[in-house]
Amino acid sequence: MAEPRAILKLMRPGDWTKNSFVLLAFIFWAANAVRTATSEELVGRGLDALLAFAAFSLAASGFYAINDALDAEKDRQHPVKRRRPVASGAVSRPFAVGLGVALEIAALLVAASVSMELVGAIALYGVLQGLYNGKLKRVPVVDVTTIATGFALRAAAGAVAIDVRISVWLVLCVFFLCLYLGFIKRMCDLVSAERAGSAWKPSADWRGRDELQWLLGLSAVMTVLMYLSYTLSEHAQALFGSRATGLALLTPLVLVAIHRFWRRANEGSSDSPLEALRTDGVLLATILLFAALLGVVLFVPAVGAILDGVFLAHASAGSAS
Secondary structure, three states: OOOHHHHHHHHOHHHHHHHHHHHHHHHHHHHHHOOOOOHHHHHHHHHHHHHHHHHHHHHHHHHHHHHHHHOHHHHOOOOOHHHOHHHHOOOOHHHHHHHHHHHHHHHHHHHHOOOHHHHHHHHHHHHHHHHHHHOHHHOOOHHHHHHHHHHHHHHHHHHHHOOOOOOHHHHHHHHHHHHHHHHHHHHHHHHHHHHOOOOOOOOOOOOOHHHHHHHHHHHHHHHHHHHHHHHOOHHHHHHHOOHHHHHHOOHHHHHHHHHHHHHHHHHOOOOOHHHHHHHOHHHHHHHHHHHHHHHHHHHOHHHHHHHHHHHHHHHHHHHHO
16 A cells, blocks of 8 residues: 555645636636625635535546546656656555546546536546557647647636636637647656756657757747737727726736746746745745736726726827827
8 A cells, every 4th residue: 555645645635726727717707796696696606616626626636636646657668757656656546547547437427526528528538648648749849739729628627617718819828838838848848858968758758958959939828828818809999898907918928937947947847836836935925916916807806996097097198199
């Protein structure tokens, strides 16, 4: 029997932060509904969103365990991945697979407590992961695209869980952000292996750093473009009014965070979200500031009036001249 600490490490609870995309639909819905919805409705939909988050966290952990069992031999050649529980021998392959299957079943049961539509979303996520582990992770770009699609599915599933519609702009924002972070992970793996002089080779046939640098640049631009397109879209204006302008004004923080991840990748630093926040003070401060200002823009009514005053006055002055 594996030690509890090794089992917990196999589940990668630090990576559950990646499932926060499931909560986006509730956050944006609550920003508009907080003044009109009943407390029962807010609590009920909030609970459904949290259950959806839990379901995807269990499902992700299940596939982490199964994937680590499948990749154990290859991981032993990598200077960082060799510390994973299966690769290091702390957890046996059969145990990891059994745990993975149990976690997938648990994820479906939790999803069923919300709705059958959420069960369908979890099942579709499972199909994507199966295709990824079976073949797609060996095809450059397709591998990362599959992972990013899984995160876009999370965002859509969060809307399904609370029975609201979701903007295609928001789905595209999540997709391109996760595409960028997927290429960041590939660069981290490659650089750390090169610096350690390891014989490890990625599953997909990447043509070195230059190819990944090009893909990182492209996906970074698309991430910022999609974020701005969403905040300046008619959909965002209809939902948030002038507060959508406030969201657009947070773009510099998005740029800083993107750069910090790029720098970490080129240093071969860990791509784990919690590890990045723990070791990179600038990244932590940027994300905390973005989260705080996002809360102010969405939930403080006076912000809308202030932005209306500032930008309407600016427009008037421009027209007069």
